[in-house]
Amino acid sequence: MGVFVSHTTFVIERDLPGSPAHAFRFWSEHARKRQWTSCHPDWAVLEDIFDVRIGGLEKVRWRTLEGVEHGYRAHYLDVVPGKQIIYAYAMNTGAVQNSAALATVEFVGQRGKTKMTYTEQAAFLDAADAKGRSQGTEMGFDRLALAIERSLAVAH
Template sequence: MTTPTAHTSFVLERRFKASAARVFAAWADPAAKQRWNDCHAETGATEFSMDFRPGGFEIYRSQLDDGTPLAVDKVFLDIVANARIVFAYSMAMGGRALSASLVTVEFSDSASGSTLKLTEQLAYLDGHMDIKQRRRGTEEGLERLLLEVEAI
């Protein structure tokens, strides 16, 4: 028997000295994305591939410190260069489905650089709930993105 699905969401905003085009490019380039977006940066990906286009997929696999496999499967739904990325992804750990999410990332230029707004809507499956960890993991990724796009 499964438990009811739990729904939640969060919004994060970040300001960058870099242009929206530069920040967007760090999402679009597979090598750059892998450097800053690794879900568990301390362990690293065991498999990563990305086809950055509407209908394209991103596959991420890693192993947690205890050996438990982590799988993230993503599909890009909408991409507007330098302005918007919409994607859906599912996360599983040890073969158990944890969640499914819809994420919208919006980019806009400002006088001092650019702003990124990320909105994630989550469906937690079968009693799993890690909103604080998920939000913190996303914040850590955005902190690494800042370092990626503002490095000289």
Template sequence: MSERSAKHSTFVIERNYKHSPARVFAAWAGQAAKASWFPKAEEFDFRVGGREFNRGGPPGGPVYTFDACYQEIVQNTRIVYSYTLNMEDKRMSVSVTTVEFESVDGGTRLIYTEQGVFLDGLDTPEQREHGTKVMLDRLGEVLDAQ
């Protein structure tokens, strides 16, 4: 049996977008809008207690499952959700994420905070932070192209 481990970590990423908080928030709140920069959800119920669920991965590679529950939603201000990430049938991590939207200089400062436990060496906080930065950069590209 492989050794079991739990690594706890918190990371914060800030991004500035030249779009209003309402526009940036909408990119998280609508299924079609979010699918333009985040893997398309099989289930998307954007409300407190609602679920976001998707599966996918590289061709021929493992299937990853993202399963989130929205804990708090404050229009144009804050989204808090908890989620698990699995690789095939193995739990990789459990996280609580807060996404804050602040109005600054005619745009938005997005503050993304993730508090997670990364399990059994299947993922690391550093890998997750890197992937999240790529995702938030993609969000900016999509907003700029609209």
């Protein structure tokens, strides 16, 4: 029996405070990225590898309170500091692969701010929810903007 695959592409734009170099740090520095990507504080982190460079790997595995394991694996294809990141990633629940995607993040300075453009081309396997992915990504970027705002408030 084959696996049902659905495809989607979505683009999310965000105006972020500060420079592109500062916004880039929240994607490329481990502690800063976890400020906005750690959205399930009650999940146990089983593994957390973070190496943002061309050829680098980011891998995170979690266990829910119910004992279900979730995973995220990203391979960085292109990294230009302060400009762009291109990576391929996959997500799973237990041994079941949920999705695979190609993501591009672009940073452009505009009058003291950064326009971030995120483009994702994804393949969802079986019952994985494409709409839920874009909504979850939007929520993550809300946390990203807040983390950047907080970092700039502390600096001033």
